Amino acid sequence: MAPALQITGSAAVGATTIFPPLRLEIAAGRWTVLLGPSGVGKSTLLRLVAGVETTIAFTGTITADDGSAIAPRVAMMAQSDLLLPWLDVFDNVTLGARLRNEMPDRARARAIVERVGLTPHMDRKPGTLSGGQRQRVALARTLMEARPIILLDEPFSALDARARAAMQELAADVLSDRTVLLVTHDCAEAARLGDAIFIMTEKGMDAVAPPATAPIRDFDASEVLDAQGALLARMRGAPV
Amino acid sequence: MKAARQGALSTTLRLAGVTVLMLGLWQALVALTDTPAFILPGPLRVVEALWTHHALITHHALVTMTEVLIGLVMGASLGAATAIVLAASRGARALLRPVLVFSQAVPVFALAPILTLWFGYGLESKIAMALLIIYFPVTSAFFDGLMRTPGEWLEMASVMGATPARVLTRIRIPAALPALASGLRLAAVYAPIGAIIGEWVGASQGLGYLMLFANGRAMADLMFAALVVLAFLTLVLHAVVDKAAHWLVEHQTQSPDSKVRRIVF
Helix, strand or coil, X not given: XXXXXXXXXXXXXXXXXXXXXXXXXXXXXXXXXXXXXXXXXXXXXXHHHHCCCCCCEEEEEEEECCCCCCHHHEEEEECCCCCCCCCCHHHHHCHHHHHCCCCCCHHHHHHHHHHCCCHXXXXXXXXXXXXXXXXXXXXXHHHHCCCCEEEEECCCCCCCHHHHHHHHHHHHHXXXXXXXXXXXXXXXXXXXXXXXXXXXXXXXXXXXXXXXXXXXXXXXXXXXXXXXXXXXXXXXXXXX | CHHHHHHHHHHHHHXXXXXXXXXXXXXXXXXXXXXXXXXXXXXXXXXXXXXXXXXXXXXXXXXXXXXXXXXXHHHHXXXXXXHHHHHHCHHHHHHHHHHHHHHCCCCHHHXXXXXXXXXXXXXXXXXXXXXXXXXXXXXXXXXXHHHCCCHHHHHHHHHCCCCHHHHHXXXXXXXXXXXXXXHHHHHHXXXXXXXXXXXXXXXXXXXXXXXXXXXXXXXXXXXXXXXXXXXXXXXXXXXXXXXXXXXXXXXXXXXXXXXXXXXXX
16 A cells, blocks of 8 residues: 655755754645745655665654655656667566566566557667657556655656656556655646645645546646746745 | 768778878889898889798798787786686775786786796797786776766666676676777787787797798898788787777677677676
8 A cells, every 4th residue: 555654854965954853744645846046955855755865864753654765665767768769669678676686577568568658669669769759658657666656757858848747647657556755846737637646845845735527637628727827926926 | 972972082082092002112212222122122022022931921820810819818818807806806906906007017028938937939938928918007997988888877776776896797897898999909909919929029930920030041032021911910810800999889798588689797
């Protein structure tokens, strides 16, 4: 089962504060969106959850409500697709198992590739795919990991508007049962995808009420457009 | 397309033109200054010597190429293996790296007499020279590549719970193959130098021996002929290794169970 997560603490490098003491509750099996301008430590927070941050000192606790360790239950997807250029789509999708010295579940991998719509490109190398297709492969690789906690670090921000909308819908669909933490600086994305939305600024963390409807919401729905405007105003420092 | 072809053609023409011009100058210089052939033979004399002594030159060229090829394969394998060991183990790095760097302070050429003393006048001492001269460039190029794996890939692997051995064979080594390839290209040019030096110090066969032999008998034309053949063989070797290196990079590691089975580390 996907656990809920709780993060309390602050981060610093030496005497330089990366982010001040803050508290973030991530609901089980939901999409929690962490919205904020560049450079406020959103990605750092995500990397701390994944256990890959080595240069930044975190003071506080990051815990799952079931008490088990978090890092082994995490899959991560970033803005850069991180595909290995010498492997074809299928081998990239099954990379995790191979790196763990396990036999990849080929049938499941094929089903996942089918689900992200890349079956015709199964044997192609990343270099021959479009940006949107490459990001689909990265999503398939993340899904293949079968981890209950999914950390998304601006995974759609390098895509053009059309590919981004399509990827948001696909990701919302395939990751619906996981605990998802999405880091983004895109207010529209937050308004479409968030079950819960937090704005992170230099001062700390603020919870913002998401639109009343359930995600994923239509990009042109009025409550999404309203929320998008309100989020941007909040990010720019306007009072609530 | 047409323009590109014309460009290639004109490059070839220019190259041929320059070569003919240089050879012409050489011949003219020899003819005009009346330089004795035992000091500087003209290109025609060299071609003549190539033809007259072709059996002799072929024999010695085969010996040299044997030394070079064996030295190249052994040096490249040892160099690649060393790089992998160094990249895989922090302990090995701490222990071996200073030794490796220090070893470079000893000029390999200076070792030639010692190698001849140890391995004798046969192939072995020349193979050892060729091996030694390429070992460090290959090790260092491949090792640098292995240590420069993009950090994001390593982080992704760590989130996936990868084993260090698998990270090495599935990510770090394939990602470092272009670096290994440039080391191998260098090695293809260095290896003949090693073999020739070895032959100069003490041999009864090989192009290096043939050059000394011709020198001792004031047969400068034969010396130049041997030199031309050596240069030609080095160029061919470099071209072949370059092709092989390209192939290596293009057809990198495939998972053993993918449809096309290629190089598997």
